[in-house]
Amino acid sequence: MQRKGIICIWLIGMLLLITLVSGCSGTSGAAEQNHAEGDTENPAVAGFASYNEVPVDCSPALKPYQVEPGLGNVTNKDMFQFSPEAERLLVKNGFVVVPNEHQREFFMLYEINRYDPVPSFITTDSMLHNYHLFFSHLLRVIEKEKLAPELKELTAAMLTVSQKQYAALKGSDWENAAKRNAGFFAVAAKLLDPQVNIPPQVKQVVAEELQLINNSEGIYVSPLMNMGQALDITDTPQEDYSQYIPRGHYTTDGLLQSYFKAMMWYGRMTFRLNSEDETKSAVLMTLALGEGDNGQKWDKIYQPTSFFVGRADDLSYLQYRELLDKIYGPKAGLGELASGGDKWATFMQAAAELEPPAINSIPIFDEDIQPDRESAIKGFRFMGQRYTLDADVFQRLVYRAVKENSQGERRMLPRGLDIPAAMGSDEAYAILEAEGETNYAGYRDNMNKMRQYITGLDKNIWTQNLYWGWLYTLEPLLREREEGYPAFMRNQAWTRKDLNSYLASWTELKHDTILYAKQVYAEMGGGMEGVDDRGYVEPNPHLYARLAALVNMTREGLSARDLLGQRDWDSLDRLEQLALALKTISEKELSNQPLTGEEYDLIRSYGGQLEHFWLEALRDIGVDHRSAIAENPAALVADVATDPNGRVLQEATGNIFEIYAVVPVDGTLRIAKGGVYSHYEFTWPLQDRLTDKKWHAILDAGQAPPLAGWTETFIAP
Incomplete structure (x- = not known):
């Protein structure tokens, strides 16, 4: 019966979306206009899809309010029990986040709200997680059905041609390269x-490389790349074989694991320009x-991987x-x-004049031993890993x-906060400064240069692919909230809560693209009747607008290349409509306009909608019921930068934490409950x-590392 009820709620919610998406029309906010110069269509992704800006029209007009001690002016305070510290923060900031070690997915929390019943607080976190x-x-x-079979055929064909080239070039100066x-x-x-x-002539060296890849233990000299070259230690090609440990979604399937390793091999091995022999190999591949x-x-x-992540950096x-x-x-x-x-001399000279990579993703020595960094890293890659803005920021802020x-x-190693700081967050920079991260020589100058560069980027750059578009979608989380926003959003605690949301969604982005995005290396050295459960949407209309545009770009781009089935097309269309509906509700909340009964019903039905999206997004790995949540929680982890001396920087999300916000509804204050990232x-x-x-095993054992100290302003036991 419960399952049928959830389905009905979801169906009602989906029907309601049709009446909610028209929203308010008009001009964008000032921050939107800054990025909207020129054509609304991005020629950089013309081969896939345009990014069509969704206009936002709102003039925040809410009057200031304050929560009384003891929650005296909160109408539904008796529905909740808080620890003394949680209540103190709720009164002080107008909201509080409370850890929950048992909440594995967003939809479960919102469905519990529906049946308790408790007013729901729909968060940007939950919508960003949907997109992830x-x-x-x-x-x-796409990788399993399209790219992996294509890669296997391409590899077989290239091996055949390479063997023919070797036979033709035996005895020449090109033999070793072939x-x-x-x-x-x-x-x-x-x-x-x-x-x-x-092939018998390479059997031994291939076996050595495969052993290093399968052991995945760390940094070693590459037997293949070093083959036939008399080099000193500073010129000897090295590889970090720990990168071949399948991670992200690539652990879910044997085909994806083999695809991961082969693409990592193609994406990382560099045929360096400072080696004429390696450059000959690159030229033979080109032929x-x-x-x-x-x-x-x-x-x-x-091309499809460029649409998802970006163009090669090498x-x-x-x-x-x-x-x-x-x-x-x-x-x-x-x-x-x-x-x-x-x-040939002309070719070598012309290649030397090509732009070097922005990001170093291979182990090289420090400047005392290997002073010419560009020469050490510049070269050809068969299917090179991709340039991303956040990796570029990291590269400029480490040794x-x-x-x-x-x-x-x-x-x-960098810090995750480097990214929002470079994108303009003064609060992120202040935290880094307080923790001594800005005291390295050159850090402040490089950070200022990155801030100036990023500020000057127009919308066409931000929307050139889905990776950049995701970062663009997160930018509204970094804005200061002016007068007219709800009181709980106009304090340092909320600014830091938004930073937490930014970092967690960015972590999901890094997790999803871990195979393709270049990694930075520093250099060695059912409700109850009679209960008023009207909820609230976190009013961030600019984020919902950008998310709707990003979902639309995703759907149209993949559909244009015949990479999207009808079922997924329908799901993305529904996700876009939901984002547009939340944008409309946010605009009305900020303008102090009353919501309709249908809009409140949409908020009530949110948990059922999230469950639908969760099931649709996981069906390809065999999930067909909520009972699979134990094996498929929201928590994930991604390594995002490497210190070749032996450590990596891990970014992770954990269980879903509860957020309680005191929100205005019809002239009175009430507590609404939602879910946020940890x-x-x-x-x-x-x-x-x-x-x-x-x-997941670390989390289940209660051995998670401590949360960042700066989150104590809004997280309470």
Whole structure:
């Protein structure tokens, strides 16, 4: 009976959305206009989808209010019991967050509200989590159904061409480069299919690489990349094999695990420009991609992943192809290349003039041993990992971009707060300053430069792909709330609560894209009748508007490339409509306009809607009932930066915490209850990068690291 009731609630809620999404029309707020110059369509993603800004029209007009000691002016205070500290914070700030060690997903909390009944407080956290669920689901499905089979075919074809090139170039100066390529693609082929036969000439070196990948224990010299080269220690190619531990959603399926390892191999191994032999390998790969439909297969993998995450940060096939066509002509073959001469010298010079990567994602020595950083990291990658803005921020705020502090310590790992601080959050910067993170030489200057750069970005840059769009969606969490917003949102505690929401949603983004996004390396060294349970929506209309636009861009982009089934199209459409409805309700709340009965019903039915989205987003891994929540909680973990001396920075979300806010409804104050993220940041041994399963075990054992000290302003036992 309970299950049928939930379904009915959800169906009613979905019907109500149709009447709620028209909202208020008009001009955007000032912050929206700053990013809205030029065409509303982004040409950077023209091959997939446009980002269509959703206008926001609201003039916050709520009168200030204050919660009386003892909650004397709160109409439904008797429905709740708080600890003394929780009540103190509720009175002081107008809201409080209370940990709950048993709440594994957002929908469970909101459904409990419905049946208690308790007024629901719909949070931005819960909607952002919804998007994460679908982003991860869609990427999983596309990888399993489209990208993994394509990668297997491309790898087999490249291995075949590489063997032919090796046979043709034996005895020439290009022999070693061709042999390296045969080994390179044989490693990937073996990762994708253990039954593949390895060419005899590279059998030993491939076995050595596979052992290092499967052991995943840390940083070692790469046998394959070092093959046939007489290099000193500072020039010897090294790889962090701990990166091959499948993480994120890639642990859920054997096919995804093999895909993860092969794509990590293709994304990380660098054919460096400072090695002529490695550059020859890169050029031979470029020629091989020009045979048959190999280039099309490569593009079918590269373009969708670019839509999700972004473009490669390293030199790529497309750049080398352009240079080869310009210098040698479009029909140049092995014979002309192997003959050497002035054209090869011209190519090497032209490649040296290409832009280096912004992000260092490989182990290199510090500047005393290896002073030329660009030479050490610049090179070609077959399917390079992608540039992301947050990784760029991290790169500029760790050693060697910043130097030692007054104690002679190096900043080998960043902090998650670096990202919102760079995006303009003065509160994030103040926390970093109070904790001594800004005291490293060069930190303040680099942070100011990143702030100026980010402030100057227009909307077309912010919406060039889904990763950037997600960061753009989070930006409204960093704004100060002016007069006219609810009292609980106009204090330092709420500013910090929003920072917690930002970091947790950003953690979900890092988790979902852990395979593709480059990681920064520092350098070595049913309700009851008669009860008024009318709830409230956290009024952040700009965030809901951007989320609706991001969902629309996701749906239209994937659908245009035939990468989206009808069922997922329908779910994304419903998610967009829900975001638009919450935007409309937020605008009305801030303008002090009464909500309709249908809008209050939408708030009541929110838990059932969340459960529907949860089930839809997890059905590809076999989830078809809420009973699977124990094995599929919201909690997750992602490593986001590496100190090659042996530690990684882990960002994680845990169980869903409860938030209680004193909200105005029809001229009176009441407590509404909702769910918010919990967020953790800690370091961990490099050779043991955490998976979600390991993190869940840590949480279940009650061994989670402490929450950040700055959250004590709004979290109470």
